[in-house]
Amino acid sequence: MSQVKKRSGTGKKTPLVSDTVIDVPVGDHSNNGKRSKKQLKEKEVDAYESVSTEPEYKYWIALSIVTVLAFYVRFTKLGTPDKVVFDEVHFGKFASYYLERTYFFDLHPPFAKLLIAFVGWLIGYNGRFKFDAIGDSYTENNVPYIAYRSLSAIQGTAVVPIMFWTMKTLGFSVAACLFSAIIVCFDTAQVVDSRLILLDATLILSVALTIFSYCKFSTFRKEPFGKKWWTWLLATGVSLSCVISTKYVGVFTYFTIGIAVCHELWILLDYRKGLTLQQFSKHFFARLWALIIIPFIIYLTWFYIHFAILTKSGPGDSFMSSEFQETLQESPLAKLSKxxxxxxxxxxxxxxxxxxxxxxxxxxxxxxxxxxxxxxxxxxxxxxxxxxxxxxxxxxxxxxxxxxxxxxxxxxxxxxxxxxxxxxxxxxxxxxxxxxxxxxxxxxxxxxxxxxxxxxxxxxxxxxxxxxxxxxxxxxxxxxxxxxxxxxxxxxxxxxxxxxxxxxxxxxxxxxxxxxxxxxxxxxxxxxxxxxxxxxxxxLDESDPRSKYVPKKIKSIPFLKKWWELQGLMFHHNNQLSSTHPFASQPDSWPLALSGVSFFNDNEAKKQIFFVGNVIGFWLEVCFLSIYVGLVLADQITLRRDYHLLSKKARSRLYNTLGFLFIGWCAHYFPFYLMNRQKFLHHYLPAHLIAALFSGGLVEFVCSNNSALSLHANQKFKKIKMTALVGVASVGIIWFFFYFRPITYGDVSLTPEEVKARQWLDIKLHYAK
CATH class of the missing domain: 2.80.10.50 (Trefoil (Acidic Fibroblast Growth Factor, subunit A))
Incomplete structure (x- = not known):
């Protein structure tokens, strides 16, 4: 036991767990070769540093392949069906209101809706079609729906390489990077949500950019206030703003980054770090400015644009106060109010x-x-x-x-x-x-x-x-x-x-x-x-002065007053979403993809789109999350008995890198248990995204030499284990995707027997009889 303790105390050049928040290589990968030579002189073999010496071309090849696959599965049959699908009735309608400049009310912030409307404006669409009902024909009404859907498909495609690059930034191997990317690339729920006129593709992309930017920022933590340090800190803030400006569930992403930032500041506050209080204050206010103030200003900017565009009376008038309504052009109040x-x-x-x-x-x-x-x-x-x-x-x-x-x-x-x-x-x-x-x-x-x-x-x-x-x-x-x-x-x-x-x-x-x-x-x-x-x-008779219409001057009220009124109404109506919904589900059913949502049905052709996660991918994520909890508990128990079984670098990976991603998953999932409002499977997609990153990292961890006792790591055996595990899991995920392809794209009619064969778990599909 004394030898175990001695081994855990060696390797002074290895950073302590408390010295970092996310355990990533410091600086660019171009320095990896030089750094690995130095570390090979040490007695303890660092399995993770050896991984980072993989040639760059392997990363680029794998990245290119998975990006092409993501593009293919999201753009294939993008025009099918050529009818309004599920919540396209809402977000397509909002784009039309923007194009007509008529005021509407919605529960979500304007950023993603403005992006959709921007696409319509770019191609010269006038917003005539109002997406009134699911099943309304796009082609008969000359709606540029493929352009609208392409925005979501581009965003959904971009998520995959960003995930790959996040894993590379965290110092993981090609196989681990590829596995995380494949989980999302071939997830049926992620694909469906990134092929339709919805807000979720923007939300998921913003979450992915936030995690990537913060991980990239962490690589420059030993170069504080440098150009790259500021660049990636600001990029994190801008990405956070995009998340919260799309949907208010983005507050969970804020919570994730907030935990990491608080942990980092707590470490910097330690006098042993050598920072004066003035230097610490500089760190604090840099993060306050970049992660709170600037994102809030950007958040307000989208509302300013929202009000600047929507200047005419519309269907959202009745939600607003009379003072607000009288600021709108062509308002019935301006003409008829007496x-x-x-x-x-x-x-x-x-x-x-x-x-x-x-x-x-x-x-x-x-x-x-x-x-x-x-x-x-x-x-x-x-x-x-x-x-x-x-x-x-x-x-x-x-x-x-x-x-x-x-x-x-x-x-x-x-x-x-x-x-x-x-x-x-x-x-x-x-x-x-x-x-x-x-x-x-x-x-x-x-x-x-x-x-x-x-x-x-x-x-x-x-x-x-x-x-x-x-x-x-x-x-x-x-x-x-x-x-x-x-x-x-x-x-x-x-x-x-x-x-x-x-x-x-x-x-x-x-x-x-x-x-x-x-x-x-x-x-x-x-x-x-x-x-x-x-x-x-x-x-009213003609002699009454009120019977004669006198054109009224359109009133104006300060922007912040309009924003405050709208913000209060949005929060109020969000909290009122407590009624039952036939497709609503509870959070306990999400991680295992136990049920889904019927997005579209074509009764004549017997075709359907069913929104459900890739069962194999979802279950694998849950397995890896459970294994992680077991590893942490086992490590804590052994530490209580003074057995140091993990190397310091392995423990740093377990608690810092994987711990950050695990907390991110928890922060995006467990708060839904506290909500009384309607909940749906798509609320789990940000947590699923982070779980995919976590899964790739844990696969590498369990396949690596993490022991504090072992002096040598068999890299060849490790690669064989990694390749086998990633290969088998990826084949299962891809098989499930293509097996469920007909109900993901809604382009193929299935026989009742084929429909029944796809009714896994609690999934209930149409046309099973």
Missing amino acids: QVQYYDQITIKHKDTGAFLHSHEHVYPLRYEDGRISSNKQQVTCVESANAASDPNNQWEVIPVAVQDDGAKGKDVYTNDVVRFKHVGTGGYLLTHDVASPLKATNEEFIVVFDDVAETRYNETLFRLKLDVPGSSPKKQNQRKKIKTMATPFRVLHMDTVVAMWTHNDELLPEWGFNQQEVSGNKNIKSKENVWTFDSITN
Whole structure:
């Protein structure tokens, strides 16, 4: 045991584990030969340094081969199918909105969507086609979809050589580099996502560039503040910005790099490194500037471009505040928004469903189907109508409360006012009371009452118009603001029972209610589903100044204010994605590719595209990740008993290089367990990418001489092991890819028996019968 300890203490020229974050060769590979001669004089053989002496031409040959293969599998049949596939309905549509400059709202940042639109602009497309439904024909509508898909295919192809070069930068052998690249090159999920008009190809490329740039930066860690040191540090920051500017899951890549940077700074803080606090501060602020400030500025720049392009009113208007909407050209608000005054006859529109408040000369049945008894009074419902303003049953007169009614028309209505609503069609007053509504037994029933009843129950006809400002403080919601048609969102709160007027379209009233929407009093008054607007004024005459349209000057608000509003809405709606989805899955099913997503079906030709990972590649990654955990545990246990079985260089590789990649995989995978939102298999692809890098590195590690006891390494035997393991695994991965090729490209019809043969694990395919 003393000999073991003595061996572990020799080799003073070998850097300590704590001296590095990622164990990579320092400097360019052109110095490898010189460095290996020096190390051959040492007693301990460094297996990894000997690997780095492989001739450069072998790397270039392998890199060329895998890049050509990546290009082939991503560009083959790129025009098939010539129809809208899965989420192309969203991101193709957004590109069209950019080209038409009409405002839209999306949950993701604009960078990748701007790239797609840029392709359309380059080829002169006008954005006429709106990608309305999966299966819509591209060829019949003259859509340049191949150009759009080519952007994703180019990005997906570029990922493969970047992975290869990352492994080379980390000092791994040709076989290890090739294996990592092959896992992604022939992964069915990666290929599908890089052949369609989606954001994932941009995301994966950005993640790959981030990992590569940081690894490259680490090679110059002993040359701080030099030109190349700054170049690759800044390249890491720019790549990080591209990740977070594509999708917010990019924060996991930030977390990965952040852990490595914090570890590195912690090492530099050690007084034994010889840095003064001023020198350490220089390191700290260099990373702060390059990895936080500059990426944030770039992130803001994409939003600035986003707002600069989208200057016209569009489908995203309703998500934004009235102040924001009035900054858009050709906005309905600029032309149609009018100040509401008392005694105006108006239509009231529900923001979520777009339906109009309605009543008619029919009463609720005395007894409902479930036996509950109603008030048997006049119904209040909601209807969807293109000509709501022309129907008196959709019109309501805004009546002031007695203490505010000075008998003069022309008095403006403000938020926080208490009002009554008189139904124009029948002459009664809107009222809600403590009687259960027809469909929601916990909610209150809305009715219309007349004459003496309306006066006797006066307090039950009073409603407060509460301004709706999403995510704001109560102080802002209590402010008095002039109410304009189409522009001022508010809640209608009942003064007597403190409920909010609400409607919903997930369940409609029976035949006695003419299958219209139920209106009820919602006790959850803060719900975002309680928001209404006054849509139009129906009794304006020509003498009223409001009846004449006066062109309004388009307003402008500061960029940061617009960005802050949009940012808040994006986070809010991201958190609301908690509903069930038929193709949603849980993170525990992702690493083993237990299920997938149906992207496209052609019922006539019996063709389909099914999004699922390469099962063999996915399972191999899980095996290598498990082996790594076992190796670390075994090493820690032996160290506790003072047995030093691994050489210092091997231990550095295990904890630093492989440890960095393992933490990267964990950071991109485990946080999804904490999320309540919808989750899909494509969320695992960044983690899969890093696991591929890790797998190539671990294959080399287990095939190398890592022992602190061995004085000689049999390089020939090591190469045989590496070649055999990489060869067998690669053949399996490539075989699976081509076996599942028909459901990856969607260009071949399979018989039911052939479909069933591909229903591995929990994969459920169409046309199996």
